[in-house]
Amino acid sequence: xxxxxxxxxxxxxxxxxxxxxxxxxxxxxxxxxxxxxxxxxxxxxxxxxxxxxxxxxxxxxxxxxxxxxxxxxxxxxxxxxxxxxxxxxxxxxxxxxxxxxxxxxxxxxxxxxxxxxxxxxxxxxxxxxxxxxxxxxxxxxxxxxxxxxxxxxxxxxxxxxxxxxxxxxxxxxxxxxxxxxxxxxxxxxxxxxxxxxxxxxxxxxxxxxxxxxxxxxxxxxxxxxxxxxxxxxxxxxxxxxxxxxxxxxxxxxxxxxxxxxxxxxxxxxxxxxxxxxxxxxxxxxxxxxxxxxxxxxxxxxxxxxxxxxxxxxxxxxxxxxxxxxxxxxxxxxxxxxxxxxxxxxxxxxxxxxxxxxxxxxxxxxxxxxxxxx
Amino acid sequence: xxxxxxxxxxxxxxxxxxxxxxxxxxxxxxxxxxxxxxxxxxxxxxxxxxxxxxxxxxxxxxxxxxxxxxxxxxxxxxxxxxxxxxxxxxxxxxxxxxxxxxxxxxxxxxxxxxxxxxxxxxxxxxxxxxxxxxxxxxxxxxxxxxxxxxxxxxxxxxxxxxxxxxxxxxxxxxxxxxxxxxxxxxxxxxxxxxxxxxxxxxxxxxxxxxxxxxxxxxxxxxxxxxxxxxxxxxxxxxxxxxxxxxxxxxx
Numbered sequence: 001x002x003x004x005x006x007x008x009x010x011x012x013x014x015x016x017x018x019x020x021x022x023x024x025x026x027x028x029x030x031x032x033x034x035x036x037x038x039x040x041x042x043x044x045x046x047x048x049x050x051x052x053x054x055x056x057x058x059x060x061x062x063x064x065x066x067x068x069x070x071x072x073x074x075x076x077x078x079x080x081x082x083x084x085x086x087x088x089x090x091x092x093x094x095x096x097x098x099x100x101x102x103x104x105x106x107x108x109x110x111x112x113x114x115x116x117x118x119x120x121x122x123x124x125x126x127x128x129x130x131x132x133x134x135x136x137x138x139x140x141x142x143x144x145x146x147x148x149x150x151x152x153x154x155x156x157x158x159x160x161x162x163x164x165x166x167x168x169x170x171x172x173x174x175x176x177x178x179x180x181x182x183x184x185x186x187x188x189x190x191x192x193x194x195x196x197x198x199x200x201x202x203x204x205x206x207x208x209x210x211x212x213x214x215x216x217x218x219x220x221x222x223x224x225x226x227x228x229x230x231x232x233x234x235x236x237x238x239x240x241x242x243x244x245x246x247x248x249x250x251x252x253x254x255x256x257x258x259x260x261x262x263x264x265x266x267x268x269x270x271x272x273x274x275x276x277x278x279x280x281x282x283x284x285x286x287x288x289x290x291x292x293x294x295x296x297x298x299x300x301x302x303x304x305x306x307x308x309x310x311x312x313x314x315x316x317x318x319x320x321x322x323x324x325x326x327x328x329x330x331x332x333x334x335x336x337x338x339x340x341x342x343x344x345x346x347x348x349x350x351x352x353x354x355x356x357x358x359x360x361x362x363x364x365x366x367x368x369x370x371x372x373x
Numbered sequence: 374x375x376x377x378x379x380x381x382x383x384x385x386x387x388x389x390x391x392x393x394x395x396x397x398x399x400x401x402x403x404x405x406x407x408x409x410x411x412x413x414x415x416x417x418x419x420x421x422x423x424x425x426x427x428x429x430x431x432x433x434x435x436x437x438x439x440x441x442x443x444x445x446x447x448x449x450x451x452x453x454x455x456x457x458x459x460x461x462x463x464x465x466x467x468x469x470x471x472x473x474x475x476x477x478x479x480x481x482x483x484x485x486x487x488x489x490x491x492x493x494x495x496x497x498x499x500x501x502x503x504x505x506x507x508x509x510x511x512x513x514x515x516x517x518x519x520x521x522x523x524x525x526x527x528x529x530x531x532x533x534x535x536x537x538x539x540x541x542x543x544x545x546x547x548x549x550x551x552x553x554x555x556x557x558x559x560x561x562x563x564x565x566x567x568x569x570x571x572x573x574x575x576x577x578x579x580x581x582x583x584x585x586x587x588x589x590x591x592x593x594x595x596x597x598x599x600x601x602x603x604x605x606x607x608x609x610x611x612x613x614x615x616x617x618x619x620x621x622x623x624x
Contacts, residue, residue: 030546031548032548033548035546053546053548054543054546063544063545064544231588231590231591232588232590232591232594233588233591234537234539234560234561234588234591234592234595235536235537235584235586235588236536236537236539236540236560237536237539237540237543238539238540238543238549241540241543241544242543252532254520255523255527256403256523257400257402257403257404257406257407257519257523258403258406259407259523259526259527267544268544270540273535273536273540274535274536274584274585274586275535275536
């Protein structure tokens with residue numbers, strides 16, 4: 001596969017041509033943050049983005065999508081979105097997250113809707129130029145992408161090294177016209193970019209190997225950390241919804257006024273939302289689990305009878321709902337919780353990063369895009 | 374089996390939620406295909422005491438309102454609370470923190486002593502009678518109203534969201550209002566509205582009421598993180614979710 005070098009002018013002309021001819025999604029400034037959005041022209045492209053509000057998973061698994069349409073006759077048809085698109089400027093950790101979503105949605109029980117979108121996607125990755133203030137990619141081994149993309153761009157000395165890894169990436173790059181050859185100096189500088197990424201894209205430190213995490217998790221179900229965490233959880237699911245690798249959904253029918261025709265829709269759901277854990281008798285599996293834990297703790301400490309504790313959640317469901325006033329205590333009594341589990345300790349990263357801390361300037365709507373590329 | 378007979382009633386409110394039904398525009402034909410309205414003050418001159426479903430907007434502020442609502446409940450097989458005044462008491466509850474005599478004098482002046490103005494502390498419908506379903510919001514969303522009616526017509530439990538507004542801000546990529554030094558009630562407020570207020574640059578006013586289990590510890594943490602106090606949150610909550618702890622302007 002070919003590898004070449006693009007100066008910024010060539011890159012802009014190429015991106016402009018792509019944006020005109022194809023559906024291109026790329027990071028752009030919105031207000032003082034970055035979002036993936038439909039790219040109309042090269043000067044809106046922000047390859048210097050730090051992090052986007054939502055990860056690119058929204059193009060493979062939209063927040064709300066139609067799965068099927070049905071009409072009054074009882075006939076239903078699947079809706080598959082096969083529009084090809086180019087996902088441009090994806091950071092290596094998001095490339096890793098897409099690979100992970102592929103594992104959920106394409107391997108054991110392939111999902112036709114996900115697969116249709118995925119088949120039509122060409123992924124142009126881009127090495128990180130501006131680090132997010134909470135980046136932890138390096139300690140998870142995802143600061144540099146080795147695979148999972150069609151084309152990789154790396155900014156080197158004011159130009160870009162373009163590295164096509166698949167026929168689709170090759171075809172896309174061919175539309176940039178004649179490439180100048182990436183010489184040994186440029187490739188050496190690119191290697192340096194990767195080394196820097198591996199070294200510095202960690203504002204938090206993981207005190208174990210990523211491969212140890214599943215085992216640690218399995219052994220930690222009873223750890224007090226979960227209870228403490230839940231005390232401070234809003235159940236707003238913000239963490240899960242913006243997570244590049246979370247993938248749960250809910251399916252609901254939206255029926256028309258004839259009560260026969262309509263559509264079946266899938267929308268993002270999240271394990272941290274209260275109703276996600278509801279089970280058939282309208283108790284929450286989570287509350288029930290919590291009741292078991294509380295019951296066993298109570299047994300151990302004060303010898304409370306088990307029968308009084310176990311059906312607590314069922315009793316709660318039967319009693320009338322508590323008054324809706326929000327009794328916020330005036331002073332904080334819960335100490336701020338820090339991870340203290342051995343091996344899961346987070347600490348702030350050290351030293352200055354060789355990456356710009358990128359954020360669009362909200363007050364300056366006329367940013368100079370060429371500088372950003 | 375004929376179409377279910379529906380009666381629409383109003384209590385203390387601006388009647389904007391009832392207007393949302395009129396505003397269904399072409400969808401109103403769909404609605405009329407499913408149900409037969411027998412009483413609907415904003416759109417119908419007929420009246421009837423025989424109905425299957427009562428849709429009630431407004432909150433209960435007088436003894437005679439309570440009596441009337443109990444009568445409606447007795448006659449209806451199903452009672453749906455429509456809009457914030459009916460589901461949570463809404464802005465009408467602001468007065469609960471005040472002396473009722475003051476309220477009457479402040480609002481009605483010299484007419485305050487008239488018997489039909491004998492206003493009492495505001496109650497939501499479910500503080501007086503059993504409510505089967507609640508359509509939240511100020512005003513209610515026409516989309517949600519239609520979905521609830523269709524679900525009931527099919528005999529399916531309507532989906533009333535029970536997650537905070539934050540969910541919908543994430544889905545539409547609205548940056549958290551706290552990041553811009555606002556106090557937003559979205560963290561404790563029931564979603565389902567698609568979060569238009571934060572997306573428009575405002576904050577969530579809490580018109581859909583609180584989620585079933587708002588986490589007080591977490592709310593306090595958010596306040597701490599952004600240098601706000603629980604009192605800031607409570608002041609804003611008073612507008613739609615008044616627990617009764619606000620000071621009232623004196624006349």
